[in-house]
Every structure is written in structure tokens, then in C-alpha cells.
Amino acid sequence: MKPFHILPPDSAIVATIQQIIDHKTKPPGALGDLEDLALKVATIQQTPSPVLRQPHLVIFAADHGIAGEGVSRYPPEVTRQMVLNFLAGGAAINVFCRQHGIVLRIVDAGVKGSLADHPQLIDAKMADGTQNFAREPAMTVEQCERALERGSEVVDGIVRTGCNVVGFGEMGIGNTSAAAVLMHLFTGQPLAKCVGRGTGLDDQQWARKLSVLGQAVGRYAPSQTPLQTLATFGGFEIVQLCGAMLRAAENRMLILVDGFIASVALLVARQWSPAVVDYCVFCHQSAESGHRGLLDFMGAQPLLRLNLRLGEGTGCALAYPILQSAVLFLREMASFETAGVSQSP
Amino acid sequence: MKPFHILPPDSAIVATIQQIIDHKTKPPGALGDLEDLALKVATIQQTPSPVLRQPHLVIFAADHGIAGEGVSRYPPEVTRQMVLNFLAGGAAINVFCRQHGIVLRIVDAGVKGSLADHPQLIDAKMADGTQNFAREPAMTVEQCERALERGSEVVDGIVRTGCNVVGFGEMGIGNTSAAAVLMHLFTGQPLAKCVGRGTGLDDQQWARKLSVLGQAVGRYAPSQTPLQTLATFGGFEIVQLCGAMLRAAENRMLILVDGFIASVALLVARQWSPAVVDYCVFCHQSAESGHRGLLDFMGAQPLLRLNLRLGEGTGCALAYPILQSAVLFLREMASFETAGVSQSP
Numbered sequence: 001m002k003p004f005h006i007l008p009p010d011s012a013i014v015a016t017i018q019q020i021i022d023h024k025t026k027p028p029g030a031l032g033d034l035e036d037l038a039l040k041v042a043t044i045q046q047t048p049s050p051v052l053r054q055p056h057l058v059i060f061a062a063d064h065g066i067a068g069e070g071v072s073r074y075p076p077e078v079t080r081q082m083v084l085n086f087l088a089g090g091a092a093i094n095v096f097c098r099q100h101g102i103v104l105r106i107v108d109a110g111v112k113g114s115l116a117d118h119p120q121l122i123d124a125k126m127a128d129g130t131q132n133f134a135r136e137p138a139m140t141v142e143q144c145e146r147a148l149e150r151g152s153e154v155v156d157g158i159v160r161t162g163c164n165v166v167g168f169g170e171m172g173i174g175n176t177s178a179a180a181v182l183m184h185l186f187t188g189q190p191l192a193k194c195v196g197r198g199t200g201l202d203d204q205q206w207a208r209k210l211s212v213l214g215q216a217v218g219r220y221a222p223s224q225t226p227l228q229t230l231a232t233f234g235g236f237e238i239v240q241l242c243g244a245m246l247r248a249a250e251n252r253m254l255i256l257v258d259g260f261i262a263s264v265a266l267l268v269a270r271q272w273s274p275a276v277v278d279y280c281v282f283c284h285q286s287a288e289s290g291h292r293g294l295l296d297f298m299g300a301q302p303l304l305r306l307n308l309r310l311g312e313g314t315g316c317a318l319a320y321p322i323l324q325s326a327v328l329f330l331r332e333m334a335s336f337e338t339a340g341v342s343q344s345p
Numbered sequence: 346m347k348p349f350h351i352l353p354p355d356s357a358i359v360a361t362i363q364q365i366i367d368h369k370t371k372p373p374g375a376l377g378d379l380e381d382l383a384l385k386v387a388t389i390q391q392t393p394s395p396v397l398r399q400p401h402l403v404i405f406a407a408d409h410g411i412a413g414e415g416v417s418r419y420p421p422e423v424t425r426q427m428v429l430n431f432l433a434g435g436a437a438i439n440v441f442c443r444q445h446g447i448v449l450r451i452v453d454a455g456v457k458g459s460l461a462d463h464p465q466l467i468d469a470k471m472a473d474g475t476q477n478f479a480r481e482p483a484m485t486v487e488q489c490e491r492a493l494e495r496g497s498e499v500v501d502g503i504v505r506t507g508c509n510v511v512g513f514g515e516m517g518i519g520n521t522s523a524a525a526v527l528m529h530l531f532t533g534q535p536l537a538k539c540v541g542r543g544t545g546l547d548d549q550q551w552a553r554k555l556s557v558l559g560q561a562v563g564r565y566a567p568s569q570t571p572l573q574t575l576a577t578f579g580g581f582e583i584v585q586l587c588g589a590m591l592r593a594a595e596n597r598m599l600i601l602v603d604g605f606i607a608s609v610a611l612l613v614a615r616q617w618s619p620a621v622v623d624y625c626v627f628c629h630q631s632a633e634s635g636h637r638g639l640l641d642f643m644g645a646q647p648l649l650r651l652n653l654r655l656g657e658g659t660g661c662a663l664a665y666p667i668l669q670s671a672v673l674f675l676r677e678m679a680s681f682e683t684a685g686v687s688q689s690p
Contacts, residue, residue: 025430026437027418027544031659032632032652073372073689081686085370090679092371096670098677199372199689287377305650306667307377314376321666322651325441332443334435341426344418344544 001145001227004152004246006273009043017042023335027344033303037281037326044254044279045164050327052254054163055102055320057093057313058154058244059086060237062110063129064174065138066216071177071209073199076129079173080113086171087118092310093169096317102167107154109147110236122157124150126236130178134216137232138178144231144239151243159251166248167256167283167320168265169313170237176288179264181213181233183290186226186267187297191217196260196289199309226271234268241265249276256316256323259286259308263294270298281323284308284315346490346572349497349591351618354388362387368680372689378648382626382671389599389624390509395672397599399508400447400665402438402658403499403589404431405582407455408474409519410483411561416522416554418544421474424518425458431516432463437655438514441662447512452499454492455581467502469495471581475523479561482577483523489576489584496588504596511593512601512628512665513610514658515582521633524609526558526578528635531571531612532642536562541605541634544654571616579613586610594621601661601668604631604653608639615643626668629653629660 021035022028029035041050061083067076085091086106089098097104108115110126126147130138139147158166176198183194195210220232230239242265248255257266257280269276277298285291285302287309295302303319336343366380367373374380386395406428412421430436431451434443442449453460455471471492475483484492503511521543528539540555565577575584587610593600602611602625614621622643630636630647632654640647648664681688 024437025427025435026655029545030653030655031437032654034651034653034663075687078687081684082370085679085684085686088679088684090370090684092369092376092674092678095673095677099666099670099673200374303651306379306648308375308379309377310371310375318379318667318670321444322663325444325663328440328444329437332435332440333437334430334433339426339430339433339435341430342420342423 001148004250004273006246006249006275008275008278010046011043013046014039014043017048020048021330023337024329024333025336025339025341031329034326034329037323038330041254041327042330044252049331052165052324052327054161055165056105056158056163057097057102057167057169057317058105058107059093059169059171059313060107060109060240061171062236063112064172064178064235065130065132066134066177067174068132069134069212071212072173073201074173076112076173079171080111082171083108083111083115087120091312092314093312093317096314100317100320102317102320107240109240122154124154124240130235133233134212138234139231141227141231144227144234147236147239148243151240152247154240155244155247155251163253165254165256167258167313167316168241168244168262169258169316170241170261170311172235172237175235175237175261177209177213178233178235178238179261180290181217182230182264182268183294184217185229186271187294189293193293194290226268230268238265242269245269246273246276249273249279253279255280256319257282258313258315259284259311260288260291260294261311263291267294267298283319346493349595349618351591351594351620353620353623355391356388358391359384359388362393365393366675368682369674369678370681370684370686376674379671379674382668383675386599386672387675389597394676397510397669397672399506400510401450401503401508402442402447402512402514402662403450403452403503404438404514404516404658405452405454405585406516407581408457409517409523409580410475410477411479411522412519413477414479414557416557417518418546419518421457421518424516425456427516428453428456428460432465436657437659438657438662441659445662445665447662447665452585454585467499469499469585475580478578479557483579484576486572486576489572489579492581492584493588496585497592499585500589500592500596508598510599510601512603512658512661513586513589513607514603514661515586515606515656517580517582520580520582520606522554522558523578523580523583524606525635526562527575527609527613528639529562530574531616532639534638538638539635571613575613583610587614590614591618591621594618594624598624600625601664602627603658603660604629604656605633605636605639606656608636612639612643628664
């Protein structure tokens with residue numbers, strides 16, 4: 001695997017930015033999380049006047065062999081149908097991206113069946129879905145390395161537009177199963193804490209999903225490397241997401257992290273480059289049950305908790321205007337001095 | 346006091362709207378709080394295609410006699426200075442209203458000192474601040490009735506613009522003290538649970554604030570009517586807020602509720618007309634310590650928890666794009682049928 005070179009942002013500028021924030025016409029700290037956010041963006045961009053340029057939202061889509069085990073309420077063909085819905089502009093993420101002027105791109109990372117060319121579609125198909133990891137590894141280590149690279153190349157294309165803020169979403173029937181196993185293996189938390197109801201399983205269906213995944217994990221030796229683990233249980237969209245996040249951090253872009261699947265991709269990415277997290281904003285705590293524990297494991301505070309469990313990058317798009325607000329108050333608000341407002345003694 | 350006539354929205358349309366939401370291309374319930382929000386707005390507007398028209402944010406500003414007791418970190422003249430800052434466009438709320446195309450109006454409900462005419466300023470001054478309720482009632486019952494009416498007249502002016510969604514903010518050094526006492530008396534919760542750190546008191550200053558307010562409450566007979574209680578401890582901005590919310594609900598407008606002070610105004614308003622709450626969206630849970638308990642008391646779930654404690658209506662403005670997202674997904678998202686996506690069996 002080609003290494004990624006991610007440097008943490010230079011923190012020498014932090015004190016200067018903090019002083020500017022503290023002189024804005026408000027009690028110190030009164031803008032709460034927005035102040036932390038403004039400090040983060042300004043530090044990443046190394047300027048007290050940060051700008052969000054050409055925001056992009058990239059959805060990686062792929063199918064999963066494990067879906068054949070009946071771990072989802074929806075049939076596998078929904079992955080492809082939803083990709084067509086994204087391209088037709090009818091999904092939730094289309095609505096929210098239009099609302100906020102976010103450029104939307106869909107990546108075919110491994111969707112079953114062919115997709116016609118479309119200006120919003122990026123072809124990075126690895127195969128017609130992964131293998132069923134209940135029986136054999138989801139992909140080979142070589143495929144996994146190639147998928148990391150393909151994911152990072154998607155970001156190379158986006159960087160060329162001048163973009164400096166990118167959110168990542170995903171679509172893939174069965175992908176909460178792959179993500180749950182990866183969370184279990186990379187955090188050491190019990191599998192039952194990592195397995196959720198996905199698109200809406202009932203108690204019995206959930207118990208079956210847990211049993212299928214428990215048996216699958218038991219099939220493989222526990223001493224695998226991170227790359228082997230990712231190859232064995234990952235989905236092509238999860239692996240490409242992982243490569244994309246690493247490349248975005250290399251480029252010092254602000255990374256918007258969505259829900260459970262995207263957070264698992266980040267969990268894997270930080271195994272190789274812990275500094276990737278310095279470029280991330282955790283946008284939303286999903287209602288998918290494992291997400292809370294995963295955010296806690298990474299010490300992450302999500303901006304929003306709106307009980308979404310949809311994926312597609314919807315949490316990123318909904319959080320984007322709040323990120324904009326943070327940048328705008330830093331750039332536009334008056335200071336006590338310029339506004340002639342008395343400060344606290 | 347002239348009664349307000351507030352009817353709850355007709356719920357006959359709820360089942361129709363819910364069915365439309367459930368047929369959108371997403372698992373049932375997967376848009377979480379946005380689905381509840383869409384249902385609420387559609388029910389208030391009595392249409393499956395709601396529209397947010399001419400959004401307004403109205404800041405009521407006034408001074409408080411109780412500020413003379415040293416209950417705030419900031420001197421009383423900051424109320425007027427911040428009003429000038431609002432009119433000059435330099436405060437946090439200016440930034441967020443510009444970002445979202447929200448019309449901003451400032452109401453002089455009782456600011457100490459004169460203010461020059463300004464197109465964004467509405468003159469509804471009751472007096473140069475209230476009296477110090479540590480010594481005498483903040484205002485007379487007649488002043489309180491008149492302030493309720495003046496607040497409602499502000500909304501009459503806004504209705505004429507075609508506006509159907511309005512957020513209310515406030516500015517007034519000392520107003521967390523007035524609000525804390527009102528919360529204590531209208532909820533029965535211990536005063537210490539209602540008194541917070543306002544603009545940033547330390548432990549000793551907080552203890553002094555609690556002691557001053559406890560003694561003040563003790564001066565008055567406990568058997569007052571709601572109107573008498575509001576007159577004794579209220580601020581002119583709190584009373585006008587209360588009247589404004591009641592009139593907005595009479596006009597079936599969507600009401601955006603900000604933080605601690607605005608929620609206390611609503612707490613008083615619902616004493617007279619419980620149905621006012623049916624028109625409210627609770628935008629943000631403030632870091633001001635009493636707010637969490639107050640929201641729980643009203644059974645309210647805030648949309649955002651960003652640790653703001655600034656007032657000015659900032660929570661409303663930050664939540665506004667999420668409200669827009671709720672309306673837009675209801676109007677624009679494809680259904681399973683039109684998108685050709687398979688539903689769960």
C-alpha cells in the first residue's frame with residue numbers, strides 16, 4: 001500500500017485566532033461549538049479569514065455479498081436503484097445539496113450491474129459487489145489496495161476544482177453489516193454493541209443479523225493486519241471512502257464526516273494516519289445504534305443529533321450551513337473595539 | 346387584558362402528510378427529527394406542500410432595574426450599545442440572518458436612552474428600563490398589559506409583509522435574572538435550578554445573583570395572578586415577546602423559539618393559551634443552566650444543542666436552514682413509485 005503523508009495543521013496560529021474570537025461582540029465562549037469550529041477551520045486554512053470554496057459531497061456506492069444472507073430489510077438491487085435516484089435528483093441528499101449549493105458526485109465503487117454515463121457519475125467500479133464474507137473474504141488484499149487508491153484519485157479530481165471542503169456519503173445495501181464487523185474488530189467493542197438495525201430491522205431480524213455476523217467473524221484468524229481485516233470484511237465503498245479521506249487530509253481539506261459507515265471508514269483511516277482526524281468535522285450522530293459508541297471511542301463530538309439513519313452524506317449536508325455560520329462570524333462580526341461596546345471588566 | 350384566540354391546527358390532514366413522508370425514497374423514519382418537523386409545518390399550513398415565506402427575526406431589547414444589583418458581568422449600557430451594533434450589522438445575529446436571507450428587526454421595548462430612527466428599528470419603548478424588582482415591582486399591571494399589546498402589534502406589522510415564519514430573540518443586560526424568577530414561579534422548580542451564569546458569572550457572582558433574586562422573590566406575596574407575576578418580575582422585552590408569540594400563533598405562523606429568555610416568555614404565554622405551543626419549533630438548547638429543565642418542563646425537544654448562550658435569536662437563525670430542509674424534502678424528494686425504487690417487503 002502506498003503511504004499517505006498527512007501532517008497535522010500548524011498550531012502556531014491558534015492563539016491569534018482565539019484572541020480574535022474572544023474580541024467579537026459577545027461574552028467569551030457564548031457562541032459555543034461554533035467557536036471551536038471556527039478555530040478548527042481557521043487553523044486548517046492557516047488564516048483568520050477562512051473561506052469554504054466549492055463544497056463537494058461525494059457518495060461512494062457499492063454492493064455487498066453479505067446482503068445475500070438476509071441482513072437488510074431491502075433487496076440488493078436497491079443500491080443501483082438509489083444511484084439512479086441520485087442521478088435523477090430525487091433523493092434526500094439531492095434536495096439538501098441543491099439547498100446549500102453543494103456539488104454532488106456519485107462514485108460507482110462496486111455497484112452490481114452497469115450504469116450509463118452521467119455527468120455526476122464517477123466510474124471507479126472494482127467489481128459487481130464484494131464476495132459474501134460469511135463464506136470467503138469480501139475482496140483480495142490487492143483489490144483493497146487498489147480501492148484505496150481509486151478512492152484517493154476521486155479526491156484528486158475534486159481538488160482540481162478548487163474545492164477545500166468535502167463531505168463523504170455512502171449507499172450500499174448490507175453496508176451496516178460490513179461496518180459493524182469492522183467497528184468490532186478495530187475498537188474491540190462487543191459485536192452486539194456494533195450491530196444496529198440498519199434500515200429498520202425488527203428484534204428477530206436484528207438477532208439474526210448478529211448471529212450471521214458473529215459466525216462470519218469466527219471463520220477468520222484474529223491476527224490479521226488492518227489491511228487484511230479491511231479486505232476481509234470491507235465493502236468497496238467503505239475502502240474507497242477510507243482512501244478518499246486520507247487523500248483529502250493530505251490536501252489539507254476540511255472533511256465532513258457523516259454517520260456510521262463514514263465514521264467506520266475514518267476509524268480504519270486513522271490506523272494508518274492518526275492526523276487525518278485533525279481535518280474532520282463530525283457532522284451528525286446517527287440513530288444507528290453503534291454510532292454513539294464509535295464517536296465516543298474516537299473522542300468525537302458531533303455537531304448535530306437529528307436521529308437520522310439514512311447515510312448518503314445527509315448529515316454532512318445538513319451541518320454545512322452551521323459550518324458556514326462559524327466561518328462567517330469569524331470573518332464578519334464586529335469586535336468590541338470597532339462596535340464601541342463595553343467589555344466585561 | 347384582551348384575550349388572544351389561538352386554535353390548534355386541524356389534525357385531519359396529519360394522516361395524509363404522514364403517508365407522503367413514508368413513501369419518500371428512504372426507509373420509514375430515516376430522516377428522524379426532520380420528518381416530525383415536516384409534519385408539523387405541513388399541519389400548521391394545512392398543505393402537503395408547505396412554503397416558508399418572508400422569514401423574520403425580531404429582537405426585543407430592554408433594560409432591567411435589577412441590573413443595578415450587580416447580577417451581570419456587563420454594565421447596563423451594553424443593552425443600548427448592542428442595539429446600535431445590531432443596527433450597524435456587526436452582531437452575530439446580523440451575520441446569520443444575512444447568511445439565510447432572514448429579515449431582521451429590532452424592537453426598542455424599553456432601552457435606556459434614546460435611539461435615532463433606523464429602518465430596522467421599531468419603537469415600542471415602554472420606559473427607560475424597568476424598576477428594580479429587588480425593591481418594587483418591575484412595572485405596573487397596566488404597563489404589562491400595554492406591553493403585551495405592543496408586542497402583538499409588532500407581529501401585526503410583520504404579518505402584512507406576507508411572512509409566515511418568525512423567530513424571536515432578545516437583548517437586555519439583567520434579563521436572565523428576570524427570566525429565572527419567572528421560571529421559578531411558573532414551574533415551581535427551585536430557584537437555584539433556574540438561575541444560571543448568564544453572560545459568564547463565576548461561582549461567587551452566581552451565588553450572589555441567587556441570593557439577590559431569592560430575597561427579591563421573598564418580598565412579594567406568593568398568591569399573585571400570572572399577569573401580576575409577569576408585571577412584578579418581567580422585563581419589557583420579555584412581556585412584548587410573550588404578546589408577540591401569542592399574536593403569531595393567532596395568525597398561524599410558525600414560531601421559532603430561541604434560548605432561555607424566549608422559552609420563559611413562551612412559558613408565560615402558554616398560561617393563557619396552551620395551543621401557542623402547537624406553532625412553536627424549539628430551535629436550540631442553551632448552555633444557560635436553567636434552559637434544559639425548562640424545555641423538559643414543557644416536554645420540548647430542541648433541534649440543536651450547540652452550547653450557545655448568546656440570545657439575540659441566534660439559535661433560531663442557525664436552526665432555520667434545517668427547517669427549510671424539512672420543508673424541501675417534503676416538497677421535492679421522489680417517492681418509491683416515481684423513482685422506481687423497490688420498497689421493503
